[in-house]
Amino acid sequence: MKKQTAMTRDWIATARTLSEALPYLQRYDEATVVIKFGGHAMGDDEEMATFARDVVLMRQVGVNPVIVHGGGPMINEMLSRLDIKSDFVNGKRVTDAETVKVVEMVLSGYVNKRIVQAINGQGGKAVGLSGKDANLMICEQTNPELGFVGTPSEMDPKVLHQLFASEIIPVVAPLGAGRNGETFNVNGDTAAGAIAAALKADRLLLLTDVAGVKDSGGAVVTELTPDQINRMTADGIIAGGMIPKTETALAAIEGGVRAVVILDGRAPNACLLELYTEHGAGSLIRQPR
Numbered sequence: 001m002k003k004q005t006a007m008t009r010d011w012i013a014t015a016r017t018l019s020e021a022l023p024y025l026q027r028y029d030e031a032t033v034v035i036k037f038g039g040h041a042m043g044d045d046e047e048m049a050t051f052a053r054d055v056v057l058m059r060q061v062g063v064n065p066v067i068v069h070g071g072g073p074m075i076n077e078m079l080s081r082l083d084i085k086s087d088f089v090n091g092k093r094v095t096d097a098e099t100v101k102v103v104e105m106v107l108s109g110y111v112n113k114r115i116v117q118a119i120n121g122q123g124g125k126a127v128g129l130s131g132k133d134a135n136l137m138i139c140e141q142t143n144p145e146l147g148f149v150g151t152p153s154e155m156d157p158k159v160l161h162q163l164f165a166s167e168i169i170p171v172v173a174p175l176g177a178g179r180n181g182e183t184f185n186v187n188g189d190t191a192a193g194a195i196a197a198a199l200k201a202d203r204l205l206l207l208t209d210v211a212g213v214k215d216s217g218g219a220v221v222t223e224l225t226p227d228q229i230n231r232m233t234a235d236g237i238i239a240g241g242m243i244p245k246t247e248t249a250l251a252a253i254e255g256g257v258r259a260v261v262i263l264d265g266r267a268p269n270a271c272l273l274e275l276y277t278e279h280g281a282g283s284l285i286r287q288p289r
Helices: 006-020 022-027 045-060 072-081 097-121 158-165 188-199 226-234 242-254 270-276
Strands: 032-037 064-069 126-130 137-141 150-155 169-173 175-177 183-185 203-208 259-264 283-285
Touching: 022 270, 032 045, 032 188, 032 270, 045 064, 045 097, 045 169, 045 270, 064 097, 064 188, 072 097, 097 126, 097 169, 097 175, 097 183, 137 175, 137 188, 150 188, 158 169, 188 203, 188 242, 203 242, 203 270, 226 242, 242 259, 242 283, 259 270
Parallel strands: 032 064, 032 203, 064 169, 126 169, 203 259
Antiparallel strands: 137 150, 175 183, 259 283
16 A cells, blocks of 8 residues: 655645535535625735635636725825825714825726736626716715715616626625715725615625624634624623624615625635535624524
8 A cells, every 4th residue: 555645635635625524515506705805805916816716716607706905005095195184073084085096096996907807817706886886875974074985775686686686796885885975984884784685685795804793711612693793792792893794784684685694705715615514703793594
């Protein structure tokens, strides 16, 4: 009998992993999965390429992925370069007329096309658009004090279904149109949740810079119900930046999304681990079964 080398054992492990993934490949065939790809999760070109390769693989095995991206760090950098000062109300940036032009330039331009190019570079077919295109996302002003910051109020996902039919991966910048021709900046998580609800998506994956929702002892809770989320928030266990993410999750589930997962987007192959392995990744939130 031939002695197994380390490389052979790696191949055997890879083959076993692929075999064990079969039920999950069948489970997500023709499923719609919306992925919020955050500014901090984008990383360098190598990490971007890994993410893009995972998305192309998902499309190849029958998933309809939709990428909704952020870009806060890139917006901050451009505002600094242009010497545009920002005002803040209760810690939130005021998006005035000059700022929203920069936001649109960075999100619909540099950030969106970088993701599109990465996916196309891995053999996929991606098209970039924003919530303004084809009236995908009509918004109302969130708070007059915050300027051109919007909350989605009317969704028309027809253009996304048309892209699915052509096996094209939509990459959506979180900008919305106002009813009077305004351009609104929309929080990326909020936009992803609204798009996932409009599509009645099977999964909404919120890629962030933490491993998931943690309990009072600091351990990641792998599965949660909306009632548990509400109790943990009331008890102060869910706090800070995790609150808006769980609020997005609850709104998406109420809107018809089957389940939401909050996971660490910096981890290699995070989306594949969540969808195609038994243990998954991060915290899965859904109604009790």
